[in-house]
Amino acid sequence: MAAKKFFHTLPLAEIRSQITATLIIMKKVALGLSLMLLTNLAFGQSIPQEYSALVIVADSLYNAKNYKSSANKYSEAFKVNDWKALPDDRYNAAGSWAMAAVPDSAFYQLERIATRSNYTNYNYIATDTNFNSLHNDNRWKSLLEKIKQNKDKAEVNLNKPLVAILDSIYTEDQKYRQQIDGIEKKYGRDSKEMKELWKIINEKDSTNLITVKAILDRQGWLGADVIGDKGKKALFLVIQHADLATQETYLPMMKEAVKQGRADAFSLALLEDRVAIRNGKRQLYGSQIQRDAETNLYYVLPLEDPDHVDQRRASIGLEPLADYVREWQIKWDVEQYKKDLPKLEQRKKQK
Secondary structure, eight states, rough: OOOHHHHHHSHHHHHHHHHHHHHHHHHHHTTTHHHHHHHHHHHHHHHHHHHHHHHHHHHHHHHTOHHHHOOOOOOOHHHHHTTTTOHHHHHHHHHHHHHTTOOHHHHHHHHHHHHOOOOHHHHHHHOOGGGGGGGGGGHHHHHHHHHHHHHHHHHTTOOOHHHHHHHHEEEEEHHHHHTHHHHHHHOTTTHHHHHHHHHHHHHOOOHHHHHHHHHHHHSSOOOHHHHHHHHHHHHHHHHTTTTHHHHHHHHHHHHHHTTTTTTTTTHHHHHHHHHHHHOOBBSSSOEEEOTTTTTEEEEEBOOOGGGGGHHHHHTTTTOOOOGGGGGOOOOOOOHHHHHHHHHHHHHHHHH
């Protein structure tokens, strides 16, 4: 029952923005790679600022469908760091090269992550439409076989029954939330259909929370080496969608799991921000977004030390806040935000 309280005590706009924030963070682990761990493996040092800046430009060019320029910009980023790169960025570079119809460069990047970074997400790459142009190339089958072998090797010690349970929980957690935007656009925010959808989400959250709490209480916060990448995401998502008391109970456990490499630092940041905001405090990473009921415009909920938020975000592998908040059509202006902050805090207290 506790999980239901969360959804009934928060405005729908806030719930939706928090769900979107969660989904954006989860995209960062969709390829099955731990960004912070691989940063150390790929570079052996911190990421050069110029590298990060060039990758951001490359991502923007890809989103603009300028694939050749995007691919070249990735190459510029790799060059400034002696041709070292994060596996995530090599994967994305390969996607740009493939979309630009330059298969040799695409396969070069994919071979690097398959052989040197032991990329394991076979199902993801096999269905990634960016690589459709590579499917008839003889190298594609060989590449997939290497990734399949990586996957099989990585999963040999998994707790298969627990993996199945958590995979099902992950699917239930996401399946209905992904329907929110479509139903709201079709029927309206306060429609009978929306209320019915939230009733299903609440029920699933309550059931999933019982199972996840039992796992955490018996076995602690397990890592991908035991429950797989999707299982690791499921643990986080269920706690992220729980009531405040539950979040505060398991937050210390997740912090310890991050230290031991069993959970992701950027997922922890999202949970820490949410707990802070719900306790009436300022968030640290700017992940929590709110929509103004009158203007329908989104804004960043109260943030501690806005001048240094990008340094905090970079330390856990997150992009600059300006790039993150574009998802909500927010133009980040730190000086204006500092002026608005007292008003934002007062608004939050009144809710």
